[in-house]
Amino acid sequence: xxxxxxxxxxxxxxxxxxxxxxxxxxxxxxxxxxxxxxxxxxxxxxxxxxxxxxxxxxxxxxxxxxxxxxxxxxxxxxxxxxxxxxxxxxxxxxxxxxxxxxxxxxxxxxxxxxxxxxxxxxxxxxxxxxxxxxxxxxxxxxxxxxxxxxxxxxxxxxxxxxxx
Numbered sequence: 001x002x003x004x005x006x007x008x009x010x011x012x013x014x015x016x017x018x019x020x021x022x023x024x025x026x027x028x029x030x031x032x033x034x035x036x037x038x039x040x041x042x043x044x045x046x047x048x049x050x051x052x053x054x055x056x057x058x059x060x061x062x063x064x065x066x067x068x069x070x071x072x073x074x075x076x077x078x079x080x081x082x083x084x085x086x087x088x089x090x091x092x093x094x095x096x097x098x099x100x101x102x103x104x105x106x107x108x109x110x111x112x113x114x115x116x117x118x119x120x121x122x123x124x125x126x127x128x129x130x131x132x133x134x135x136x137x138x139x140x141x142x143x144x145x146x147x148x149x150x151x152x153x154x155x156x157x158x159x160x161x162x163x164x
Contacts, residue, residue, distance in 0.1 A: 013055050014039060016125065017062050023120050026066055034069070038062040056135040063117075107157045115150035122147055 014035050021031035038061045042049060049057050108116050121127045121135070133143045 010039070013058060016055075017059060020059065020120070020125060021062060021066055023124055024063070024066060024117075026069075030066075030069060034062050034065045037065055053134055055131075056137075059135050103158070107154060110157055111150065111153060114146070115153055118143070118147050118150045119154065 017038065018031050018035050021034055022028060026034065038058050041061055042054070042058050108119065111119070118132065118136075121132050122129075127135070129140045129143045129147075132138070132147075133140045136143070138146075
């Protein structure tokens with residue numbers, strides 16, 4: 001078996017996938033089930049998956065399973081409310097950060113799913129342009145172009161709401 005399919009690598013990919021689904025708005029238990037189903041499907045179809053695109057294939061399957069789940073249960077694709085915990089920050093700083101995070105989440109919800117997905121992959125998961133391109137089956141230049149559009153739309157919405 002190839003190094004790309006080692007247990008350590010698979011666990012790493014599963015953890016990334018879980019956190020990505022949670023960022024997309026999946027409940028923790030649903031995200032675990034989707035990750036499990038995605039890995040099962042990857043094992044069943046292991047011979048037909050290109051080893052260079054295994055991670056992208058797994059993410060694509062998981063995202064499609066999540067969208068199917070949302071359609072079946074008529075759920076909206078929204079990010080979970082994240083709480084900020086820090087013992088070192090002053091209460092005022094916590095409030096400011098929480099307001100900022102809430103505004104960012106609110107604006108992300110307003111963006112089209114594609115733009116939101118690109119921004120999360122790039123800035124939350126710290127994926128490279130190449131990795132995003134592999135995942136979305138896009139050329140690296142196309143990824144950069146769409147990310148630039150997503151950033152511009154985000155800035156337009158962010159500053160358009162009278163950010164203090």
